[in-house]
Amino acid sequence: MIAIVDYGVGNLFSLCSSLEAVGAEAVVTSDPDVIRNADKILLPGVGAFSDARRKLSQGGLDKLIIEEARKGKKLLGICLGMQMLFEYSYEYGKHEGLGLLSGSVVGMEGTIPESLKIPEIGWNALKIKAEHPLFKYTHEGDFVYFVHSYYAVGCEDSLLATTEYGKEITAAVAKGNICGAQFHPEKSGEVGLKMLRAFAEW
Amino acid sequence: MVTKRIIPCLDVKDGRVVKGMNFKGLSDVSSPVELAKYYSDSGADELVFYDITASYEERGLFTEILKETARNVFIPLTVGGGINTTADFDRVLKCGADKVSVNSGAIRNPSLISEAAKLYGDQCVVISADVKRVGDGFRVFSKGGRIDTGMEAISWIKRCVDMGAGEVVVNSIDTDGVKGGFDIELLKLVTAAVKVPVIASGGAGSTGHFIDLFKSVPDIDAGLAASVFHFGEIKIPDLKLELRKNGINMRI
Numbered sequence: 138m139i140a141i142v143d144y145g146v147g148n149l150f151s152l153c154s155s156l157e158a159v160g161a162e163a164v165v166t167s168d169p170d171v172i173r174n175a176d177k178i179l180l181p182g183v184g185a186f187s188d189a190r191r192k193l194s195q196g197g198l199d200k201l202i203i204e205e206a207r208k209g210k211k212l213l214g215i216c217l218g219m220q221m222l223f224e225y226s227y228e229y230g231k232h233e234g235l236g237l238l239s240g241s242v243v244g245m246e247g248t249i250p251e252s253l254k255i256p257e258i259g260w261n262a263l264k265i266k267a268e269h270p271l272f273k274y275t276h277e278g279d280f281v282y283f284v285h286s287y288y289a290v291g292c293e294d295s296l297l298a299t300t301e302y303g304k305e306i307t308a309a310v311a312k313g314n315i316c317g318a319q320f321h322p323e324k325s326g327e328v329g330l331k332m333l334r335a336f337a338e339w
Numbered sequence: 340m341v342t343k344r345i346i347p348c349l350d351v352k353d354g355r356v357v358k359g360m361n362f363k364g365l366s367d368v369s370s371p372v373e374l375a376k377y378y379s380d381s382g383a384d385e386l387v388f389y390d391i392t393a394s395y396e397e398r399g400l401f402t403e404i405l406k407e408t409a410r411n412v413f414i415p416l417t418v419g420g421g422i423n424t425t426a427d428f429d430r431v432l433k434c435g436a437d438k439v440s441v442n443s444g445a446i447r448n449p450s451l452i453s454e455a456a457k458l459y460g461d462q463c464v465v466i467s468a469d470v471k472r473v474g475d476g477f478r479v480f481s482k483g484g485r486i487d488t489g490m491e492a493i494s495w496i497k498r499c500v501d502m503g504a505g506e507v508v509v510n511s512i513d514t515d516g517v518k519g520g521f522d523i524e525l526l527k528l529v530t531a532a533v534k535v536p537v538i539a540s541g542g543a544g545s546t547g548h549f550i551d552l553f554k555s556v557p558d559i560d561a562g563l564a565a566s567v568f569h570f571g572e573i574k575i576p577d578l579k580l581e582l583r584k585n586g587i588n589m590r591i
Contacts (some may be wrong), residue, residue, distance in 0.1 A: 150435045154410045181551055184460055258506070258536055259341040259560065260384055260590040280342065280590040282415060284437075284462050301340055324415050326379065326435060 138162040139337065140333035142177035142202065144192045144336035146217070159330050161337035174200050177336070178202060178210060182217030185264040186228040186242065186287070189217050198233060206237050213336050214273070218286060219310065219317025234324050237315050240292030247287075249303035259308045261300040261308075261320075265296070269297055269311040270339040274331035281320040281328055288319060342590045343553055343582070344384035344561035345575055347351045347376060347568040348537065354390045354400050356569065362523050368550045369569065372407045378568070380574040386589060387414065387440070387508075390420030390485075402434045408464060409435020419467055423447070427456050434462070440465035440508060443481045446488055446501060456503025461535075466504035468496055469513040470525060477525055480535075484512045492525075493532050507533060508563065511541040518544025521552045521562065530558035538563050546573060553587045 139156065143150055144166045156157060156163040156179075163179070169247070172178060180202065182189050206212045208244045214222045223234045226242035245255045260280045265272060275298075289305045295312035299305040300320075309318045316336075322329035349356045349371055351353070356369050370403035375386055390401045398421065409416060418431040419440035428439050439459075445451050445466060456464045469484040470477050470492040488495075496507055507530050512520030521542045530537050539552055545566035552562050567573045576591075583589045 148432050150406075150433060151409055151413070151437070154435065155413050157410070158413065254534055254536060254560075256505070257341060258462060259344060261341050283341070310341050323413060328412060 138175050139177045139179050139253055140172045141165045141217055142172065142178045142198060143167045143180060143317065144195070144198055145298055146189045146192055146313050147181060149181060151323045152179070152181055152215070153334055154328060156337070159334040161333065167177075167198065169196070169198070172198075173205065176211070177339075178205060178212045179336075180212065180214040180221065182215065182219060182221060185221060186226040187230065187232045188219065190221060190226075192233055193221065198205050198273050199249070203235055203237065206315055208302065208338070209314050211336075211339060212237070212316070213225070214312035214317035215323075216285065216319060216321060219319055220289060222315060223289055223292065237255060238292060238295050238310060238312060238317075240285050240289050240295070240310075242289050245302075245326070249306075253303045257283050257284065257302050257306070261302065261327075263298045263300060263308055264305070266296045268312070269316065269337055271309070271311050271316045271332060273335040273338070275328065275335070279328045281318075281325040283308075283320045340588055341560075342384070342588045343380070344538075345549075345579060346385045346387055346561050346563040347374075347378045347383050347575070348387040348489070348540070348563050348565045350390060350391050350565065351401055351404060353397065354404055356478075357391070371404050373475050374409060374569070375408045378575065379414050379509045382416065382579055383414065383575055385415040385417065385559070387417045387419065388436075390418065397431075402430060405434040405495065406429060415483070417465055419465070422452070425454050425458055428459060428463075432459065434582070437438045438463055438465050439507065440467040442467040442469065443483075446479065446481045446490075449498070450501055451500060452502040452504050456505070461503050462562045465506045465508060465521035466496065466499035468492060468499075468512065469509040469510050469512055470522075472587075477528070480512060484510075484515075493528055496529055497532050500535055504535065506536045508540055514542030515540075516566075517542060518567070520544065520548040521557065522553045526552070526556045526559055530556055536560035540564070543567050546578050549578060549582060550585050550587070553582065554585070
């Protein structure tokens with residue numbers, strides 16, 4: 138069973154529907170016991186980093202996720218949920234992440250060519266950098282859907298895939314039982330569903 | 340690099356997809372959920388659902404259809420029509436919409452844009468503008484293109500983006516339904532004025548019109564159309580292949 142962590146950020150309708158579509162058993166929850174008893178944890182997230190990070194710390198959900206992940210429970214962060222896996226984010230100030238992966242999150246502003254629009258919105262191709270069960274069904278050049286203005290850097294040891302947006306931008310990360318996608322698998326058509334299926338089967 | 344997007348637009352009334360010619364003379368086309376699945380399977384990059392129901396009671400049916408679509412279709416969904424308050428944003432976002440487009444609601448109350456952007460993020464707020472030539476310039480029309488607001492179109496769009504709209508849909512009333520090509524002149528002005536993604540709407544009649552759009556307006560992000568897709572005059576897989584052959588970056 139996959140526990141989708143509900144901490145009041147964004148709506149989870151599409152994510153739940155997509156997991157249902159791949160036949161995964163998932164439950165939306167903020168109950169620590171349910172998260173503790175789940176086989177896997179899915180950490181979603183949209184919006185501002187500091188706000189999401191603060192909400193996640195309410196009721197100690199952040200500590201619980203760190204504890205479960207360190208015990209080896211499989212964890213997938215999506216979009217802002219992926220960004221929170223790192224040590225720091227520099228979105229409007231410096232904020233501490235969960236510190237489960239090495240690296241930090243920086244803004245596109247000033248780090249990509251000025252001609253490119255921020256946020257990056259739309260479909261972009263994956264360049265695969267490593268092998269991981271999460272990408273069991275994912276191929277080089279597969280298109281996935283992005284909506285983001287910030288991205289992870291300094292995460293060479295967990296880099297799973299990048300995408301080209303003025304330069305190579307972190308698209309997915311994975312290290313052992315901890316993984317994350319900057320893009321939205323629940324909005325990436327068949328390619329996204331296949332990644333979620335791989336997570337469910339892992 | 341991010342691909343250019345092809346977006347079918349579904350006007351939904353009484354639970355069915357309809358499409359008007361120049362906004363008049365509506366004709367029933369198909370079931371929204373079935374059509375949405377069909378488009379997603381044929382490579383549409385995104386879908387726009389436009390709620391053209393008149394009464395409050397019928398909104399319930401629309402949101403049910405939206406939910407059913409989001410349960411079956413896993414590409415981005417933009418919803419517009421009858422969005423007047425942040426409660427309307429909430430209503431459609433909870434049913435699986437990713438973006439919400441505002442038109443008349445923002446004309447009546449421009450602060451709706453900034454309020455919604457603060458609550459749901461800029462990327463969620465789409466300003467949809469119905470634009471028509473009046474004299475030497477372009478004006479914004481409201482109420483489905485019926486009423487001249489007197490506002491100059493480019494400055495209105497810029498103002499909306501400054502307030503937090505993360506994307507712009509430009510619908511040219513002059514070219515809509517005529518199938519004579521997109522409004523290149525207008526779209527060039529809009530893409531030069533704003534830095535957020537711009538979606539071209541109104542005028543698609545052939546594959547050549549899409550090629551012309553992406554070649555003539557390099558900064559345009561997407562082409563939107565309805566009837567040419569609904570009636571099968573243009574098939575999305577063929578269109579995308581043809582665009583790619585012409586050097587346009589496409590997801591295939």
